[in-house]
Amino acid sequence: MATSETDERSTKSLGVRNKTLREQVFDHLREEILSNRLTPGQELNELALSAELEVSRGPIREALGRLASEGLVKVTPRRGAVVAELTDEEFVEAYQVREALETLAIRLAVPRIEADELARLRELHEEMNEFVANDDTTEFFDANSAFHQQIVDASRNAKLGEHYRLLMAQMGRYLPRSLTLRGTIGSSPTEHAAILAAVEAGDPDEAARLLANHIEIPQRIEAGEGDAPQPALTAAEESEEQ
Amino acid sequence: MATSETDERSTKSLGVRNKTLREQVFDHLREEILSNRLTPGQELNELALSAELEVSRGPIREALGRLASEGLVKVTPRRGAVVAELTDEEFVEAYQVREALETLAIRLAVPRIEADELARLRELHEEMNEFVANDDTTEFFDANSAFHQQIVDASRNAKLGEHYRLLMAQMGRYLPRSLTLRGTIGSSPTEHAAILAAVEAGDPDEAARLLANHIEIPQRIEAGEGDAPQPALTAAEESEEQ
DNA sequence: CGTCAGTCAACTGTTGACAATCGGCAACCG
DNA sequence: CGGTTGCCGATTGTCAACAGTTGACTGACG
Numbered sequence: 001m002a003t004s005e006t007d008e009r010s011t012k013s014l015g016v017r018n019k020t021l022r023e024q025v026f027d028h029l030r031e032e033i034l035s036n037r038l039t040p041g042q043e044l045n046e047l048a049l050s051a052e053l054e055v056s057r058g059p060i061r062e063a064l065g066r067l068a069s070e071g072l073v074k075v076t077p078r079r080g081a082v083v084a085e086l087t088d089e090e091f092v093e094a095y096q097v098r099e100a101l102e103t104l105a106i107r108l109a110v111p112r113i114e115a116d117e118l119a120r121l122r123e124l125h126e127e128m129n130e131f132v133a134n135d136d137t138t139e140f141f142d143a144n145s146a147f148h149q150q151i152v153d154a155s156r157n158a159k160l161g162e163h164y165r166l167l168m169a170q171m172g173r174y175l176p177r178s179l180t181l182r183g184t185i186g187s188s189p190t191e192h193a194a195i196l197a198a199v200e201a202g203d204p205d206e207a208a209r210l211l212a213n214h215i216e217i218p219q220r221i222e223a224g225e226g227d228a229p230q231p232a233l234t235a236a237e238e239s240e241e242q
Numbered sequence: 243m244a245t246s247e248t249d250e251r252s253t254k255s256l257g258v259r260n261k262t263l264r265e266q267v268f269d270h271l272r273e274e275i276l277s278n279r280l281t282p283g284q285e286l287n288e289l290a291l292s293a294e295l296e297v298s299r300g301p302i303r304e305a306l307g308r309l310a311s312e313g314l315v316k317v318t319p320r321r322g323a324v325v326a327e328l329t330d331e332e333f334v335e336a337y338q339v340r341e342a343l344e345t346l347a348i349r350l351a352v353p354r355i356e357a358d359e360l361a362r363l364r365e366l367h368e369e370m371n372e373f374v375a376n377d378d379t380t381e382f383f384d385a386n387s388a389f390h391q392q393i394v395d396a397s398r399n400a401k402l403g404e405h406y407r408l409l410m411a412q413m414g415r416y417l418p419r420s421l422t423l424r425g426t427i428g429s430s431p432t433e434h435a436a437i438l439a440a441v442e443a444g445d446p447d448e449a450a451r452l453l454a455n456h457i458e459i460p461q462r463i464e465a466g467e468g469d470a471p472q473p474a475l476t477a478a479e480e481s482e483e484q
Numbered sequence: 485c486g487t488c489a490g491t492c493a494a495c496t497g498t499t500g501a502c503a504a505t506c507g508g509c510a511a512c513c514g
Numbered sequence: 515c516g517g518t519t520g521c522c523g524a525t526t527g528t529c530a531a532c533a534g535t536t537g538a539c540t541g542a543c544g
Contacts, residue, residue: 020319020497022307046526056499058300062307065264069311071404077262078505078526093401100346100402104338159335160342162313163405262527288496298529320496320535
């Protein structure tokens with residue numbers, strides 16, 4: 001990969017230069033997509049990427065294939081790859097799946113949560129309070145993601161973690177854009193506090209109920225109005241992966 | 243791909259010769275793994291596959307990458323690919339996720355299920371009754387999978403469908419081997435009947451409760467005893483995909 | 485006899501070239 | 515003037531060769 005690129009953005013992984021080119025390209029593109037530097041719908045030309053990253057097309061193709069498999073790009077057999085976009089419907093669908101996964105996660109987590117994990121949740125909760133007070137939405141969303149991720153991690157279910165990570169990678173880009181979601185920021189700390197209380201009380205059902213409610217609210221609003229995902233220029237229904 | 247291979251095994255897809263080699267190899271290997279012709283732990287040598295399928299290593303590598311992304315094979319960076327295996331723990335974990343997904347599915351399905359979908363469920367239920375009577379476990383498991391798949395399809399949530407399909411592709415091979423599962427075959431028809439009744443009655447909560455119970459039973463037994471997945475020769479913890 | 489270093493074969497990672505296909509453009513025909 | 519057909523550029527699909535690494539085998543030394 002380009003030395004300039006490497007020095008510029010992968011400084012943290014300088015010690016781990018054992019990664020294959022395919023992995024580096026994969027990580028690079030994934031990061032570009034998740035950070036919205038590559039916007040949904042944008043075309044990903046193999047030759048252009050090849051030139052830009054100074055890698056032959058082989059690793060590029062393999063990385064694009066993996067990204068397609070994870071739902072971050074969409075590959076049409078002989079017409080190239082584009083950054084995937086979520087329609088309004090898909091966004092709502094994903095939200096429903098997310099609710100199911102997180103509900104399971106907190107049910108599993110409550111009986112087995114460790115002190116340090118609980119402490120981390122409290123810490124993130126405090127941070128979010130500050131971010132809300134300062135009206136710092138970007139930081140808030142990061143902390144919020146970490147909060148929910150922490151619950152999933154505490155469930156100690158790796159398969160659940162995989163599916164959750166996959167789902168959030170697809171949804172993540174759209175969350176901060178959702179105006180309706182932004183409107184719910186104010187009530188989040190209160191709800192998080194209630195969830196924390198239920199977790200500390202060791203009540204899985206109550207924790208799950210509160211969490212479901214917490215997640216469900218924006219979902220309903222989205223379904224009614226619908227401004228979260230972009231207009232979505234009537235993306236083709238079927239891709240090559242089921 | 244080899245004409246001999248093509249004539250021999252892909253006769254059904256003769257009309258759809260538009261698929262790329264990568265896709266053909268992917269489908270082929272996927273089928274081989276799901277049908278247990280390729281057993282967990284088996285090494286997948288690129289050169290050998292290349293010779294066997296009469297395709298160069300390029301498409302083979304891409305197909306293996308996709309399969310790795312779906313969790314059907316496990317790729318270790320410079321040591322090749324092997325057919326993935328599920329440890330006892332992973333099997334139980336997957337079962338928990340499955341329960342969460344199917345519970346969501348039936349909740350969504352109940353209010354919107356169509357007459358023909360309901361008919362299909364009844365039909366499969368009848369089939370299973372016969373298969374149980376004839377002690378035809380293989381056919382039973384197929385019908386059982388179709389039954390649960392039908393519920394997921396009826397939910398009309400494509401994202402949910404994706405995750406469910408991914409999960410079942412990983413678990414599917416191990417289900418028929420599970421002796422404890424075989425023991426539950428007898429009670430399945432009764433439970434399916436109860437679920438069907440709840441669906442017909444339009445009671446999502448009751449249907450979800452019954453379905454959760456139905457799925458949960460083998461899960462508990464597995465956790466206690468553990469004979470479903472193979473001994474699993476201490477597979478390495480970390481793979482290249484999170 | 486056990487252990488360690490050095491060599492070697494096999495395999496994967498990567499590359500550049502070749503071939504096939506698709507979409508757009510322009511010329512031709514009705 | 516509108517529609518169709520054939521050509522052309524661009525891009526992806528595939529291949530075969532090269533290069534680097536890994537793990538195992540062999541042989542020597544303690």
